[in-house]
Amino acid sequence: MSPAKRRMRTADRAAQVTSTEVTEPETPPAGAPPAKLTGPAATGTRPAAGSRRASRLVDIADAVGVHVSTVSRVLNGDPRLSIRQETLERILDAARTQGYRPNALAQALKRDRTGAFAFVIPLLRNPIWVRLQRGALQRAAELGYAVMIMEEPTEAAKPPGAYRYLVEESRADGLLLATALRTNKDDPAVREVPHVYVNRRGPERGNDVVMDEAGAVGLFVDHVASLGHRSVVLIDGPRDVDTVHRRVAAARRHCASRGMSAAIRHAPATEEGGWDVTRRMLRAGKLPTAFGVGSINQLFGVLAALRDAGAPVPGEVSVVSFDEDECLAFLEVPVTSVSMPLAELGAAAVDALISRVEGARTAGVLVREPMFLVPRASVGPAAGPR
């Protein structure tokens, strides 16, 4: 798109969508002296007033009377550089007073590394994504990487390879792919670019980082089993979501090994989805006594349907959520949940992606800790046989 076209479009747009309120025009800023070093951590006052262009390597070279390469070496702490103590100090000084910031663009162009990742997330609404996001953002920040978040539009979920262009255009060094669907048909397009699947297993193996869903289901089954429950239902998202798939398998396995019955119900991961599926079960009669619910959105629907039908929790059925959220403690009946290591998952994904970008041959990562049951009021002893 040409700049001109873009300018026009944004202008209309603002006019269409919003009402505008005119306030006083901009006043120019005032000046002041020194500043600090480099990187995200810098604080304090600014270097110089106005919209003066940023200081470059050559500016500080000129100021000190040395060559830019010398400045570069000093600022990058080149180990095999020997330099007169005095020049070194003058360089550092000039950098500081000019408020020098390395131009990340130029660096990236030269080093062939952008220092950024793209994080593709299916839909931002579920709170699990925000915790995951936070873990990833934080670790990336610690390591000096930037993360750009891309939201996958729910409807027409693009194949992961659709994000390859971000790397090809040198906007990112690699891709964090949290697209939920387990399209096991190998997507060749994404292969050519460093990437890691987050919270789902990828088709390629060796580059996915996932949580211990089986362990989570185990926690749930153990908990209700210890209270005498013998029949379990797992209400979860669509079967082609990888985490769902793994929880389902685990539920079957855990229940079988204890001789418990395990029903599985798939529904959209929304309030509506949870509501509908529960209504249907209610209508069909004979409810399992222990419900595991895959997403918090579904949980609201499940709870509403149970309430609506006059099925007391935990009197008649016990309920456990696989998404933990603080609000669960404040519901009509506080809901027991399994707290998953989401932030750790995000951090581990960043670490894994960095290894990949650096060319390491990596193995899949399984994040198990910290994971624990958060006992609240929604689980009770199994009701006597009906």
Next chain:
Amino acid sequence: MSPAKRRMRTADRAAQVTSTEVTEPETPPAGAPPAKLTGPAATGTRPAAGSRRASRLVDIADAVGVHVSTVSRVLNGDPRLSIRQETLERILDAARTQGYRPNALAQALKRDRTGAFAFVIPLLRNPIWVRLQRGALQRAAELGYAVMIMEEPTEAAKPPGAYRYLVEESRADGLLLATALRTNKDDPAVREVPHVYVNRRGPERGNDVVMDEAGAVGLFVDHVASLGHRSVVLIDGPRDVDTVHRRVAAARRHCASRGMSAAIRHAPATEEGGWDVTRRMLRAGKLPTAFGVGSINQLFGVLAALRDAGAPVPGEVSVVSFDEDECLAFLEVPVTSVSMPLAELGAAAVDALISRVEGARTAGVLVREPMFLVPRASVGPAAGPR
């Protein structure tokens, strides 16, 4: 940080935090022929196999036998370029078959525009941020910009100027600042860099985009007034949050103009906060009959406290949330809310920032639409005078 140091750190880290499961090693990808043009929209098959470096302008120039500058002009659709139809087609062809992608880094370096924004968001948990985020991401994507999200750590909220470095290092063209606090002490550091305050008024004026909080409060007050309520309380976040400040002012004004009483209660924007403040009111006796609650997290606490105290909703008190979320429809008593134009706010913020980056002298933007009351069951006629 040196690459070596970084590598080591990430390696430990992965080992510490996670358990690792080895899976089969990587298999090499297979090749295939043609591809498409440029930009985020590209689909289809990939250009060439393996990890071949991306095609550059010069590659296609060589292939066609012209100069890179010609190729550049063609690909950028330079209007004042005249070229033989045939060469043009050969260039386009070569670009396509090579799967050419412009290197965003080099472009940015040359044009002095990165095509990216940084969006600073206070804390990702509240669902309002995700809707806002989505609006911004989407508009930015439409306009060919990338957005990187930075989360503001709650505790030590940095001044907005702390993010200036992102622009100074040429990582972004401008800043979208959704930091909630209305530190009206002018932050000079941020001034030097294109920025827009989102969902809060900035100290400088002319560069903030906000929603019509007063209108939202008006919707609430009108609604309960029409049902006979005469006493209102607004339970909201800390007073130094800008949106809170505006809602408070509006509540006072609206109630005064109708001769209604307006109480204001500030509390942390958490479930706990809502719970505590409501408990305190309950203990003090004589409740207002209409509650407006500033955040959904607080809402859970408020509802819990009311339930706990045996104060029926809407029998004794009516409740309205200023955060809309689908889950509200599925609560024990479905909660009436005011739906705010959050996605539109995000989009408008992006538009405003683009104008700023392009040097326009902008006015503050007030996003009013679409905003509406979502009537559910938590509001009823005022209880008779006690």
Next chain:
DNA sequence: CTGTTAGCGCTTTCAT
């Protein structure tokens, strides 16, 4: 101990 040189991939003015 420090300067020179050669680019990274792209845009753009100025010459043909």
Next chain:
DNA sequence: ATGAAAGCGCTAACAG
């Protein structure tokens, strides 16, 4: 109708 050349800000191999 197209090419040459300069240069964005930085790094790194190679000279002195």
